[in-house]
Amino acid sequence: MSTNASLKKSLSIGLTIGVSLLWLFGAISSGLVVQKEMNESFDKALKKSALQILPLVISDSLQKKKDNSQEIPTRENDDEYLTYTIKDQHGNVLFHSKDANPKVFNGSLQMGFSNTESHRIYTTSTLDNRVYIQVAEQLARRNEDLIEAGIALLLPLLFLAPISLFGIWWIIRLSLRKVAVFQFDIAERGAGNLSPVEMEKLPKEFKPIAVAVNRLLERLRRTLEAERSFTANSAHELRTPLATALAKVQRIKSAATDEPLKTQITDVENSLKSLSKQSEKLLELAKAEGGGAISQQPNNLVPILKMIVGDFSRQFPERIKLTLAKNEINSLLDPDAFAILARNLIENALKHGRSNHPVDVNLQADGRLRVVNECDLVAPQDLALLRNRFVRANTTAPGSGLGLAIVDAIAKGAGITLELRSPANGKKDGFEVELNLGTNLTQAS
Amino acid sequence: MRVLLIEDTTGLGEAVRDQICDDGHAVDWVQSLNFAEASVQATSYDLVLLDLMLPDGNGFDFLKSLRKSGNSTPVIILTARDQVSDRIEGLNAGADDYLIKPFDLSELSARVGAVARRYRGDPNPLVKLGHLEIDLGEHRIKANGLPVELTAREWALFEGLVQRPGTLLSRSQLEDRLYQFGAEIESNTIEVYISRLRKKLGRDVIITVRNMGYRLETYEH
Numbered sequence: 001m002s003t004n005a006s007l008k009k010s011l012s013i014g015l016t017i018g019v020s021l022l023w024l025f026g027a028i029s030s031g032l033v034v035q036k037e038m039n040e041s042f043d044k045a046l047k048k049s050a051l052q053i054l055p056l057v058i059s060d061s062l063q064k065k066k067d068n069s070q071e072i073p074t075r076e077n078d079d080e081y082l083t084y085t086i087k088d089q090h091g092n093v094l095f096h097s098k099d100a101n102p103k104v105f106n107g108s109l110q111m112g113f114s115n116t117e118s119h120r121i122y123t124t125s126t127l128d129n130r131v132y133i134q135v136a137e138q139l140a141r142r143n144e145d146l147i148e149a150g151i152a153l154l155l156p157l158l159f160l161a162p163i164s165l166f167g168i169w170w171i172i173r174l175s176l177r178k179v180a181v182f183q184f185d186i187a188e189r190g191a192g193n194l195s196p197v198e199m200e201k202l203p204k205e206f207k208p209i210a211v212a213v214n215r216l217l218e219r220l221r222r223t224l225e226a227e228r229s230f231t232a233n234s235a236h237e238l239r240t241p242l243a244t245a246l247a248k249v250q251r252i253k254s255a256a257t258d259e260p261l262k263t264q265i266t267d268v269e270n271s272l273k274s275l276s277k278q279s280e281k282l283l284e285l286a287k288a289e290g291g292g293a294i295s296q297q298p299n300n301l302v303p304i305l306k307m308i309v310g311d312f313s314r315q316f317p318e319r320i321k322l323t324l325a326k327n328e329i330n331s332l333l334d335p336d337a338f339a340i341l342a343r344n345l346i347e348n349a350l351k352h353g354r355s356n357h358p359v360d361v362n363l364q365a366d367g368r369l370r371v372v373n374e375c376d377l378v379a380p381q382d383l384a385l386l387r388n389r390f391v392r393a394n395t396t397a398p399g400s401g402l403g404l405a406i407v408d409a410i411a412k413g414a415g416i417t418l419e420l421r422s423p424a425n426g427k428k429d430g431f432e433v434e435l436n437l438g439t440n441l442t443q444a445s
Numbered sequence: 446m447r448v449l450l451i452e453d454t455t456g457l458g459e460a461v462r463d464q465i466c467d468d469g470h471a472v473d474w475v476q477s478l479n480f481a482e483a484s485v486q487a488t489s490y491d492l493v494l495l496d497l498m499l500p501d502g503n504g505f506d507f508l509k510s511l512r513k514s515g516n517s518t519p520v521i522i523l524t525a526r527d528q529v530s531d532r533i534e535g536l537n538a539g540a541d542d543y544l545i546k547p548f549d550l551s552e553l554s555a556r557v558g559a560v561a562r563r564y565r566g567d568p569n570p571l572v573k574l575g576h577l578e579i580d581l582g583e584h585r586i587k588a589n590g591l592p593v594e595l596t597a598r599e600w601a602l603f604e605g606l607v608q609r610p611g612t613l614l615s616r617s618q619l620e621d622r623l624y625q626f627g628a629e630i631e632s633n634t635i636e637v638y639i640s641r642l643r644k645k646l647g648r649d650v651i652i653t654v655r656n657m658g659y660r661l662e663t664y665e666h
């Protein structure tokens with residue numbers, strides 16, 4: 001049997017074959033017992049017949065002084081089921097039944113049961129041993145009855161084996177239903193979902209597997225947490241010296257009076273800002289790819305989005321048009337992952353959108369987040385490449401080329417579909433990003 | 446304003462202190478929570494700049510205990526922790542603003558001004574007093590439509606009066622605003638600066654209340 005065969009199939013076939021073989025063995029054993037009992041029963045009947053016929057024949061003979069070879073007429077003797085012959089102590093036939101075959105009775109007068117090729121014979125005599133009777137029964141008739149009994153024992157197997165196969169398959173399927181749910185739960189969970197799998201309702205035999213899976217998930221979660229903690233610490237360790245360097249440079253710049261020197265200091269300042277931005281993006285990508293995009297508890301995304309948009313509004317007043325649903329938008333997307341995702345989308349839209357048009361940020365009641373900016377059409381082949389790292393649209397705007405790769409990594413980790421469109425919905429040009437952060441995410445996880 | 450800066454990184458602390466001083470505020474800079482706690486008990490501050498990861502503890506704990514004690518001084522968190530969950534925790538603990546490192550010193554100055562104005566209940570940085578137009582955000586003053594240049598110390602003193610127009614400020618309250626320059630404060634320092642301000646802005650702008658202090662003319666009549 002193939003190692004990856006279905007457990008249900010192999011168990012059903014194996015159990016059915018096993019049960020059928022046992023049944024066959026049982027039927028054969030029973031057949032043998034029945035044969036023995038039937039033979040005994042037939043023998044008893046044969047003996048009884050002989051003992052009953054003998055007195056009748058003697059009585060009749062004494063009364064009518066019949067001829068030795070005269071046969072006794074009977075009402076029915078259609079199929080030679082039982083034939084008999086009466087002999088004297090010398091073996092001479094006194095008389096016989098109608099269809100008695102002399103060849104069957106030409107043996108010695110051995111008392112009790114004996115067999116010929118075709119008959120079973122019972123021989124007995126009167127007490128003074130002057131008159132003997134031999135009653136014969138056809139063996140074929142006996143065998144016919146035995147075969148019929150055997151068939152009666154085996155015939156149900158033909159009907160019951162398929163029913164048994166179906167029954168076994170159904171019971172196994174029913175018993176494995178929780179295993180199938182367990183299997184579905186593991187198969188359907190998103191890459192970022194490392195919560196323990198449900199094991200309470202599993203059959204006892206499968207619990208060790210669930211325990212092992214949960215241990216593995218826990219180890220994976222700890223490893224990822226360690227990685228995230230390392231990323232967070234790296235971020236901290238990088239940010240502090242960068243902040244110091246930038247602040248120092250800005251202080252020197254404010255004190256400098258020499259214009260060429262001031263220009264050079266500005267170059268250093270810009271390089272530091274660029275380094276800071278690039279390292280921030282790389283750390284965000286590491287965080288996004290490190291998993292943990294799914295949170296254990298749903299979080300309201302509305303205040304987080306307000307906060308992110310508020311940050312940009314200070315820097316780019318009047319450039320963001322925020323439309324929010326009136327209700328809470330609760331999502332299992334991790335708040336930090338959502339903040340990174342929203343920040344990158346808005347930053348991209350501000351960077352690549354036309355500066356005289358606002359960026360439209362819309363979080364709808366169903367959890368759909370849309371970020372739309374005005375720009376020239378992005379060619380379909382460029383659109384397909386935008387999710388890749390360090391790939392930028394045909395633009396001169398400064399940027400890391402990591403923004404959409406970060407968003408894509410978070411979306412994949414959380415099982416969200418990221419849609420990029422150009423032209424934007426209902427427009428002739430422009431660029432639109434859409435993600436569904438609401439109920440679908442809860443189901444996907 | 447009197448600002449308490451809590452920052453353990455020496456280079457960054459120096460740069461931030463110098464920037465805030467240049468904006469005309471007096472800064473007390475401490476590098477641990479122990480010193481910060483002692484400072485808030487000893488002095489009344491107008492603003493606290495708080496780093497989160499300090500050698501002797503977490504800035505969140507300091508902020509929580511500050512709020513628990515009933516102190517409502519505005520607090521801006523300066524931190525390298527960029528997670529939105531940290532930020533929410535900070536704002537929930539009672540912070541007024543949150544600035545992630547590395548930041549522009551000019552942005553820090555703007556936020557310090559904005560938070561202080563918000564705290565006073567008037568977020569508008571533009572103040573008009575008689576012939577004076579004052580931009581508290583940009584630290585600019587126009588007298589009769591013409592720009593007037595003030596030194597950092599002059600600005601620090603004048604801003605204190607502008608923040609509470611019509612309110613009498615004692616000599617020691619005004620000296621507090623120049624604390625950063627304390628080493629140079631002499632008995633007549635306040636008089637010297639008041640005299641300079643009157644010369645630049647007009648004689649009637651600042652009123653002397655004998656033996657009590659100074660107040661800004663509100664031009665209500």
